Amino acid sequence: MSIEATSPQDTERWLCAGLCLIRHEDLTADALTSAVPWLLATLAESPALPPPAFIADLGRLVAGVPLAPSAPVPDTQPRLRAAVRAYDDHVLARLAAEPHLEAVSTALARLPETLRPRGVAFLVARVLSRMGFTAGSPVSPALARRVLERPPTELLQAGYTALRESGTSAALDRLTEGYEALASAARRAHALLGDAESFTLENLEHLQGKAQRMALEQAVEAAEALSRTLPPKLRARPVSTAPLPMALEDEAAFPQGGFSSVSNVGSLENLVTSELVYMEDEPNLDLFDVRYVEGELLYYTRDESISVRRRRVITFVLPPDLVDARVKDAGVRWQRVVVSMGLLLCLVRRLSLWLGSEELHFRAVFLHAHDGAVPLEAERGLCELLLREWRARGTAEVLTASTLDEVLTDAEARAKRARVDLVLLDASSQVERMSHPGASRVERHVLDLSGPSPRVRTIRDKREDLDSRKSEAPMGAALNNDPWEAWVGVTLELAQGLL
Template sequence: MNTELTSPQDTERWLCAGLCLPRQEHVTPEAVTAAVPWLLALLAESPALPPLAFVMDLGRLVAGVPLAPSAPVPDTLPRLRAAVRAYDDHVLGRLAAESHLEAVSAALARLPAALRPRGIAFLVARVLTRMGFTAGSPVSPALARRVLERPPAELLQAGYTALRDSGASAALERLTEGYEALASAARRAQALLGDAESFTLENLEHLQGKAQRMALEQAVEAAEALSRTLPPKLRARPVSLAPLPTALEDDAAFPQGGFSSVSNVGSLENLVTSELVYMEDEPNLDLFDVRYVEGELLYYTRDESITVRRRRVITFVLPPGLVDARVKDAGVRWQRVVVALGLLLCLVRRLSLWLGSEELHFRAVFLHADDGTSPLEAERGLCELLLREWRARGTAEVVTAATLEDVLADAEARTKRARVDVVLLDASRQVEKMFHSTGPRVGLHVLDLGAPSPCVRALRDRREVLDSRKPEPSDGAPRAGEHWEAWMGVTLELAQGLL
């Protein structure tokens, strides 16, 4: 049974006592001062707070400050002391061993100083969500601000007094329940950190509001979930396109033109430095001169070969009809359009890994509506954030186009120097018929999002359309998880079709 904080005095004791339990050797007023901005930022995230020491511990952990889980717990209720020990083992131990901790710490360190409290508050909220923690204590923001604005030394003194005060039983019971709930939730959680946290922190400076941040988190979570369904490696099918010289402006990005071997022919600037041991100070002829005349000195030689790689252009087309996919289907955690963007990110990541020896270029093209408007402007901004890493490298771009004909004409022109694939993400089927007018050298794929279970239709030629959708059950009722299974299936089919 959950204990309620029924009075402002109980809430104040709960807050102050929580500040005295972070897992470090000595809790100092300076540590409390550093944590107050994190706590105030967390109040803006959620009015229901976990034990405050958890916020302090997580903030110090991602900042690279070592914790001290073996430090003694202040003298208080035996049940609270046992709960803190369980919290040490199951929460802090799990967090310290998380494989994504280093990426999260690096992303947080790159944030401007003014944004770091907001980043830590976001991280705390995400970890609690991953754990399924629901035992937070509702706290009035006004009361919490008033308490946290007091001098840190005074807060610590009040907290240690509350830990030993028999009259603060309600606050201590609530604090104990919070720690027990944290330990229990961490034991059940599959992972406490993931790609979504590091990805969102890297883009936190560019996010416009909480709605866009939540959409980014969900798209990355969807990409992470779809990626787990793909095999580590897939074999690319053979292609007839020959390797082409890499563009001149890209030459510096590849390991070419360095020293490749040793020869007895070359210039003095490439002389092997060990040859200098044959030089002597005497004015007479030395062994170095003899070796030079005889052509026996050794020189480094450079590899001046041209870098050649196959070129690949993969274009994802998102027409305005995709607004019909802003729906949430049974058995799927995210909106259909959010999962589609997660699938796009998943394919970009995996294809970049599988086709690392080729010159890849990804394009996400958003089409205008007939009246010239951009119904998918929010999705376009989200896609720019999802592909920011590849856009910074110059291997991806997010653009707009007036019509599908313009996109297909551009794809046809690119086939002269690259293998080109076009993937249409469509929920209306109104633009799919235009694919049949494209040249045969462009690989065409349609991801049909017009139903809860998506399907892939690969146009191998202009007469045959392969549909991956399974027939509906005779009674018309979908099985539990059937729609998500369809998403996993189309992800694998698209990955195989694009290789």
């Protein structure tokens, strides 16, 4: 619950006094000038602000500017001084020790200069959300802009005056309650920064609107939550496919080739340099020419061996009926389709780690509807952002296809030179769609999202599909009472199946 403002004058005093509590060794006008864009951008995100110094402190921390939590607190009420000290210990110290701070700082530094205030505002909102902070003070954007447009020296003078005067107790009480709420919320929070913050900042300039940003945050949070439930390492099952020559871009990462021996056969660029000693300046025939004609010159020979690795193709198929999964189930923090996107990201990350010795290629294929439209256009854009790192490496791609049969036919063709796994995210409970007579060599997995508790089915032939449904029905019924535990279970099951 936010703290209600009493009057515009109190809000102005609250804002000026709060700026004077920035944890800086020697607070100057320049430091205040850099914090103004962060405050305005945060106000655009939310009409209720935390203590203003928190926004400036977080912005300076992620920008790599050292804070000074041991600096003396300006002369003010004893309760406010104690609240600021508690804020130093429980908020700033926690933020400075966060393991994701470096990744967040790097992602923010890579943003264009014009987007950095928006990035700081996003971080403020995310940290407050992780802490569960709800004691923000409502501030009129027009009033805040009018106050912050004043010269920094005038703001500091007004702030120090407000901190000392007895007639500003209402504004100081609001500041005190805000700092106390920050310290209390930080003590209860599990983590203040995470993967979602760095991931979203890396993609901030590509995000189109707040809705897409929130979807990306939630998908990454779901991926984090599912990843924490997986063991650090899983044993891969034996595979029958033989190693194949790896892609050219992968060869560049390994020291293949090089000089291995000396021979009498070769090209001039590989000539042993000591053979040049037989060349003479005289116009007559020299010993070098004789040795060349007789084939006695020495050449380095290269080891032309080719590195081979097993090839793996993992395809995730997202049909148009997945729009039915845009629902939120009781006991799960996110929509069903958002958790499925987080599951996709979680599997891509973990399989890239576990199968690093193999040539991996991930494909996310979105199917067209009967009228040719792509109902999951928003999810497709989200998937492109989630897999941007792997797409840049050339190990992942996001595609569209007309029908599931087209995808199965393509998978069967790829299965001639690689092990191919196909995962269908199905919200209509139609497993029969995966029974394709020409895809016997393709490992097919169905993630059934037709109910609150998802289920996984592996299809290798018609008989095994029917048996799988019967054997898994009791397990699915048992997990109906806890949908999130069902998500945890299918994540592990899919990871084991794809290994």
